[in-house]
Amino acid sequence: MATTAARKPKPQPKLKTESPRPRGAARREALLEAVLKIVAEVGPDAVTHRRVAEVAELPLASTTYWFDSKEHLLTAALELAAERDTARLLQYGAEMEHSDIDPIDAVVGAIGECDDGSQPNRGSLIATFALLLEAARRPALRQIAQRWTEAYMLILSRLLERAGSATPREDAELLIGATDGLLLEQLAAGRNENLNPRLRRLAAALVAGS
Amino acid sequence: MATTAARKPKPQPKLKTESPRPRGAARREALLEAVLKIVAEVGPDAVTHRRVAEVAELPLASTTYWFDSKEHLLTAALELAAERDTARLLQYGAEMEHSDIDPIDAVVGAIGECDDGSQPNRGSLIATFALLLEAARRPALRQIAQRWTEAYMLILSRLLERAGSATPREDAELLIGATDGLLLEQLAAGRNENLNPRLRRLAAALVAGS
């Protein structure tokens, strides 16, 4: 069967979904998607050219074609993740702007939205923290991490102000910090509880004590 | 039959004059020290047998002699770091027990002690977080991380109780979380500010609002 003839008409009918195989610039995004998936499921040090290519179902060389180096690959992936989350957050902020939901609840919703107990989310959280940690070491990632945090500060401080906080920026900082820390602890301990009640109490205490 | 008890990798050290090259069980500790140093300065994925041996100024084979695998190496290192920090914390808690320092200040002192602006501390913090994150993936590390957090909860909740908190455990949880999160953000953003004022405000707000 192995027609080792010169011509191979490329009969690889892996037609399962409507996307046979991304081409052109779409590959770039597919590769970044794969990076995020790997970071989430295994960790940042498991990101190799070969694994990325495999997960993206693309040839190995495509990774070096679209990205100068592994470093570039990681940086672009973090950038993508941050951009997405920022966009989501901005939209949430805009929705809350003209809503009559209790401002404290709106605050909790902005940061606690994640912990819905779903398992895929857990992976995405690990990815986020892992990349944040990388930013502590790679200056290239710092700028991205900074902008990311800044977006949260912006939205949260506005919500807190409406909730009656006298020091919205400080309160926002503490709330974000507490959320990150609690999530990290849960991940490290393997627990998976709903943080919203705790965050709500914290937000209320901060607003009341300002 | 002389029951030459199967010597586990934890024999008694022959205390002697400090030699330029540690021998015996002292090597074990030197290797762990090297692991922590590498995790702090470069990251957990930079921990290789060769690098550990090089930093510890010991031959490569000593790493596989004292530790079954790289996994074992990392686990033992986290264990060491956790044990040390726990001991420090317990001592601090004991000191505060019979002290007339403002309980709120005592609380802040227990968790904010780290950020003295020193640079070596920054590295040790990165190491701590990196290893905590690893615990999210490796069950072997989870137990250690859990005991670690538990120690903090114990000390802090006792201090918070003395400070007048009606819900000391919940408050301790939030304080620890906030501390971790704020530190992580600072590391990711490359900043280095003193967190004590913020933590003090948080502790006061929690105690007042309980």
Place this chain on the structure above:
DNA sequence: ATCGAACCGGTACAGATGTACCTCTGTTTG
């Protein structure tokens, strides 16, 4: 002294990894 276990350390090796070619395609342009 001797004997065996614990310890030391050089080296080997198979596999993974980052990255550099190099050759093919299909499309666009002259």
Place this chain on the structure above:
DNA sequence: CAAACAGAGGTACATCTGTACCGGTTCGAT
């Protein structure tokens, strides 16, 4: 139509990695 060109993809290679192997050394108990 041919040349140019961006993309696609196979493969090679030097290096690094975890870990196994094995002969040498130290030392306490006999």
